[in-house]
């Protein structure tokens with residue numbers, strides 16, 4: 016068994032131990048946290064959808080933005096009626112029944128504004144959301160104005176061409192929405208005939224840490240991925256972080272703040288090397304809330320892989336499984352608020368989602384004046400095997416991103432397992 020301690024930590028530990036002698040300094044109670052997940056529509060949708068996506072055990076690296084998706088679905092649901100509408104509402108319903116319907120829409124709209132306003136301080140963000148449709152039937156201008164203002168959902172007419180041309184337009188839109196990102200997979204199929212609405216979200220996110228990580232550039236480490244062991248760059252930092260060890264379930268929970276505290280990145284990682292299947296079966300909103308509550312400030316030595324998690328998803332199957340069924344059906348769908356019925360009928364033809372998250376070492380601008388931390392006998396959080404990751408907004412409580420890293424790109428160390 017190779018020692019798992021990164022060299023950096025062995026060298027810096029004595030220095031840190033000396034600093035750690037101040038009484039009580041590392042036992043402060045955690046600062047007040049954001050609103051709990053249980054009453055938030057982005058968490059309810061995010062967790063249900065995450066489980067639906069991951070029930071396909073062949074999935075490798077998953078990422079989506081529950082907030083963007085919930086907002087866009089909320090906007091579209093606002094233009095529906097009858098059972099189509101109630102199915103949209105059920106999808107965005109939370110276990111705490113305080114906010115439903117108009118309440119959920121208000122929460123989502125507010126959270127979306129807060130998310131985009133934090134661009135450049137806690138993270139760099141590129142994002143676009145659009146509703147695509149063919150020229151006929153025409154989409155109501157009132158609906159377009161409302162969705163744009165409240166949910167950043169634009170309307171984009173699809174060209175007159177065939178489905179190949181539609182795909183080209185959609186994939187081109189996604190690339191622009193991702194700020195020109197190379198390497199995001201294109202969508203390969205789309206049903207965009209007259210009357211079909213295609214809902215699309217694109218988001219690219221790079222967190223700026225509250226405190227910078229240092230890069231270990233001379234030595235690549237091994238990431239023990241689901242299919243392959245690969246060599247990846249790791250970054251390190253010892254500091255005070257919110258952390259919790261659930262010994263019964265053998266899970267470490269780590270919350271790392273982003274610059275200016277507007278959002279944080281949470282990692283859920285099994286104690287030992289394993290696929291995420293066991294952890295994913297445990298994952299409920301209740302347990303997640305409990306874990307997040309239990310984290311407390313701990314001296315920690317963190318190693319994270321420098322990776323990009325990138326996903327392209329077509330969500331029809333999963334959203335149908337979660338109860339959104341009428342919307343897709345040309346007969347049953349009722350989008351009478353999106354287009355006047357007399358001008359032709361609309362249904363949902365696709366929900367496409369592109370997302371990318373970059374884990375890098377960089378801290379934000381506001382990090383320069385932070386005091387030194389007193390790190391005392393740090394515990395290890397060594398992320399060299401698959402983990403679940405999410406980003407939550409510290410102000411509104413919304414779930415900004417949710418995903419998993421099963422595999423890290425890099426030179427393969429062994430043959431396929």
Ligand SMILES: *[C@@H]1O[C@H](CO)[C@@H](O)[C@H](O)[C@H]1NC(C)=O
Nearest residue numbers: 036037038039040041042043
């Ligand atoms: C340290 O904590 C203890 C209780 O946990 C308290 O009685 C004591 O006053 C604290 N000391 C300082 C220096 O804050």
Ligand SMILES: *[C@@H]1O[C@H](CO)[C@@H](O)[C@H](O)[C@H]1NC(C)=O
Nearest residue numbers: 042043044259260309311312
């Ligand atoms: C932090 O949590 C651990 C268990 O997870 C517990 O043993 C410890 O007492 C807690 N510390 C504080 C300051 O609450």
Ligand SMILES: *[C@@H]1O[C@H](CO)[C@@H](O)[C@H](O)[C@H]1NC(C)=O
Nearest residue numbers: 131134135139140141142194
């Ligand atoms: C975030 O800021 C960058 C420039 O720093 C800009 O290119 C990008 O479009 C902004 N994103 C949003 C969603 O406004």
Ligand SMILES: *[C@@H]1O[C@H](CO)[C@@H](O)[C@H](O)[C@H]1NC(C)=O
Nearest residue numbers: 046047048272276277279409
């Ligand atoms: C979250 O925001 C609150 C209120 O602004 C702040 O006190 C707290 O430190 C923030 N939490 C993190 C993890 O930055």
Ligand SMILES: *[C@@H]1O[C@H](CO)[C@@H](O)[C@H](O)[C@H]1NC(C)=O
Nearest residue numbers: 196197248321322323373424
């Ligand atoms: C992640 O993506 C960004 C943007 O394309 C790129 O600059 C960076 O090198 C990538 N990082 C890794 C580890 O591949």
